[in-house]
Amino acid sequence: MQNAEIARLLGDVADLLEISAGNPFKVRAYRNAARTVADHPDPIAELVSGGEFDLTDLAGIGGGIAKEITALVETGVLPQRQQLIAAIPPGLLDLLRIAGLGPKRVKLFHDELKVNSVADLKAALDAGNVAKLPGFGPKLLEKIREGVAAAASGDGHKRMVLHEAEQYARAIVEYLKAGGGIDEIDVAGSFRRRKETIGDLDIVVTSSKPAAVIERFGKYGEVTHVAAQGDTRSTVRLSSGLQVDLRVVEPSCFGAAMQYFTGSQAHNIELRKIAQAKKLKLNEYGVFRGSKCISGRTERDVYAALGLDWIPPELRENRGEIALAKAHKLPALVTLDDIRGDLQMHTDASDGKATLAEMVEAARGLRYEYIAITDHSPRTSMAGQTPAEIRAQWKVIDTLNKGMRGFRVLKSVEMDILESGKLDLPDDLLAEADYVVATIHYGLKQTERQLTDRVLGAIANRWVDAIGHPTGRIVPVRPSYPLDFDVVAKAAAAAKCLLEINGSERMDLPDTLAVAAKSHGVRFVLSTDAHNTRELGFMKFAVAVARRAGLEAGDIANTRPLPEFLKGLRRSRNH
Numbered sequence: 106m107q108n109a110e111i112a113r114l115l116g117d118v119a120d121l122l123e124i125s126a127g128n129p130f131k132v133r134a135y136r137n138a139a140r141t142v143a144d145h146p147d148p149i150a151e152l153v154s155g156g157e158f159d160l161t162d163l164a165g166i167g168g169g170i171a172k173e174i175t176a177l178v179e180t181g182v183l184p185q186r187q188q189l190i191a192a193i194p195p196g197l198l199d200l201l202r203i204a205g206l207g208p209k210r211v212k213l214f215h216d217e218l219k220v221n222s223v224a225d226l227k228a229a230l231d232a233g234n235v236a237k238l239p240g241f242g243p244k245l246l247e248k249i250r251e252g253v254a255a256a257a258s259g260d261g262h263k264r265m266v267l268h269e270a271e272q273y274a275r276a277i278v279e280y281l282k283a284g285g286g287i288d289e290i291d292v293a294g295s296f297r298r299r300k301e302t303i304g305d306l307d308i309v310v311t312s313s314k315p316a317a318v319i320e321r322f323g324k325y326g327e328v329t330h331v332a333a334q335g336d337t338r339s340t341v342r343l344s345s346g347l348q349v350d351l352r353v354v355e356p357s358c359f360g361a362a363m364q365y366f367t368g369s370q371a372h373n374i375e376l377r378k379i380a381q382a383k384k385l386k387l388n389e390y391g392v393f394r395g396s397k398c399i400s401g402r403t404e405r406d407v408y409a410a411l412g413l414d415w416i417p418p419e420l421r422e423n424r425g426e427i428a429l430a431k432a433h434k435l436p437a438l439v440t441l442d443d444i445r446g447d448l449q450m451h452t453d454a455s456d457g458k459a460t461l462a463e464m465v466e467a468a469r470g471l472r473y474e475y476i477a478i479t480d481h482s483p484r485t486s487m488a489g490q491t492p493a494e495i496r497a498q499w500k501v502i503d504t505l506n507k508g509m510r511g512f513r514v515l516k517s518v519e520m521d522i523l524e525s526g527k528l529d530l531p532d533d534l535l536a537e538a539d540y541v542v543a544t545i546h547y548g549l550k551q552t553e554r555q556l557t558d559r560v561l562g563a564i565a566n567r568w569v570d571a572i573g574h575p576t577g578r579i580v581p582v583r584p585s586y587p588l589d590f591d592v593v594a595k596a597a598a599a600a601k602c603l604l605e606i607n608g609s610e611r612m613d614l615p616d617t618l619a620v621a622a623k624s625h626g627v628r629f630v631l632s633t634d635a636h637n638t639r640e641l642g643f644m645k646f647a648v649a650v651a652r653r654a655g656l657e658a659g660d661i662a663n664t665r666p667l668p669e670f671l672k673g674l675r676r677s678r679n680h
């Protein structure tokens with residue numbers, strides 16, 4: 106069982122306690138425990154079943170919750186959650202899964218309107234009773250109405266963020282492999298294309314014992330419902346709401362099946378047109394001339410039969426990749442191995458959880474050559490550092506650097522671009538840094554003109570080396586703030602200011618905007634925005650966005666060795 110799943114169940118307990126007016130300290134304890142588990146770098150379930158591990162050593166986990174987690178790992182059931190579910194109307198859990206609704210609102214509906222199910226909520230909306238509650242404006246009501254409609258039609262499952270889907274996919278693939286009898290196994294679909302959210306997982310397998318694989322799949326501990334099952338395919342729903350499709354195929358068809366089920370649908374439709382023009386037929390079993398299969402063993406064979414170079418899955422969106430494959434002009438996409446440093450992360454000097462030393466050690470473990478420590482500036486009220494504190498941190502970094510070989514910590518800061526458009530730190534301080542990233546965190550409700558001007562103002566400052574998470578979006582909870590992105594991209598290119606691709610759940614820049622930025626001549630920097638050591642692993646998601654945008658190593662500043670990286674920064678070029 107993966108950490109995301111344990112954390113989700115602990116979070117359910119917090120929600121259910123809150124709805125049933127449980128002890129607020131207990132609510133908080135479960136929420137903290139959920140966070141601790143979600144942030145833990147190693148699989149908690151494995152540690153617990155290994156024996157020697159004491160859960161109460163973890164921050165925020167006491168004896169009671171430790172026992173609960175141990176029971177969960179051993180039995181697949183969290184006792185506290187079962188008890189709570191038995192004591193409340195079961196429909197309340199469905200309400201919690203609706204977009205825009207959390208425990209506070211569900212409790213309010215329950216207490217004030219006697220709402221106990223999706224149907225009850227729909228009736229209350231229709232009768233205008235929700236609108237009478239304080240804090241429910243037209244926008245929120247519309248969002249809830251949409252969520253209720255989706256839930257009522259059985260389609261209410263939210264898309265899962267790639268970060269989380271990664272854990273679920275890995276766990277279920279490992280489970281299937283552990284059962285034996287599997288020759289090849291891979292995840293296709295939007296997951297393989299590395300889309301930022303996943304509708305469902307599509308797993309393709311070759312096996313000499315299809316029936317046994319299908320049976321084992323249906324018995325996976327998290328399965329709540331087997332939606333469809335045949336001799337070679339099955340669809341299940343997990344307790345997290347995630348749907349998983351499994352197909353068992355012949356080895357001679359594995360490449361064709363992977364190609365078909367990777368999609369995208371738009372990409373596949375274009376491929377079929379190419380096949381038809383060559384008097385061939387393309388489907389999930391292979392490429393056929395008449396009834397004779399001419400390829401299907403590998404994806405490369407399938408593309409070759411159509412006269413195309415193999416296309417990396419991240420590009421398969423029918424956005425021009427097929428013409429490039431035909432002309433042998435596909436980009437050599439950047440890979441995780443190309444990345445030599447991580448240029449945004451936080452320590453406990455601002456809102457991070459780990460110390461500077463811990464972040465450095467973890468980054469060295471990832472074989473980076475350099476990192477930037479980018480704690481927040483004063484505007485981030487609770488967490489920001491004053492100029493004096495920043496200078497003190499930089500002194501510590503100087504000392505640290507003297508004691509290291511082959512690795513360098515860059516003196517940096519994540520500086521807020523204030524609501525007024527001014528920058529949060531003075532030029533003399535910025536000039537002493539090795540690297541500065543400027544970002545917007547506040548005043549997101551301003552107009553497009555105001556927000557665009559703020560970003561342009563930051564780009565105009567010669568000491569701003571990069572704009573961090575440039576659009577402010579967070580997948581899937583918050584869209585971009587209004588921004589004239591073309592104007593921003595042109596200005597960044599002209600000023601040699603980098604634009605960040607942030608690999609946290611922001612996934613910001615989005616892939617489509619990174620494409621647009623590249624066309625204006627922008628260079629990029631990839632970062633994780635890690636707030637603990639585990640999140641340093643988010644670089645693969647920044648790389649995913651970059652690959653979907655067709656970026657090559659040469660487009661990305663932190664694929665360069667340190668001297669070249671530093672020389673390429675505008676602060677060194679402008680002298």
Ligand code: DGT
Pocket residue numbers: 293294295296300302303304305306307365366367368369370373374
């Ligand atoms: P998702 O799950 O909504 O994030 O997106 P996908 O792309 O994973 O879509 P999904 O799971 O419905 O199907 C996986 C792939 O299988 C899809 O990308 C292309 C292929 N596929 C599925 N159904 C069809 C279909 O009716 N026609 C074609 N051409 N391809 C299909």
Ligand code: CA
Pocket residue numbers: 294295296304305306307
């Ligand atoms: Ca899918």
Ligand code: CA
Pocket residue numbers: 294305306307350
């Ligand atoms: Ca599917």
Ligand code: ZN
Pocket residue numbers: 519544573574634
């Ligand atoms: Zn930030």
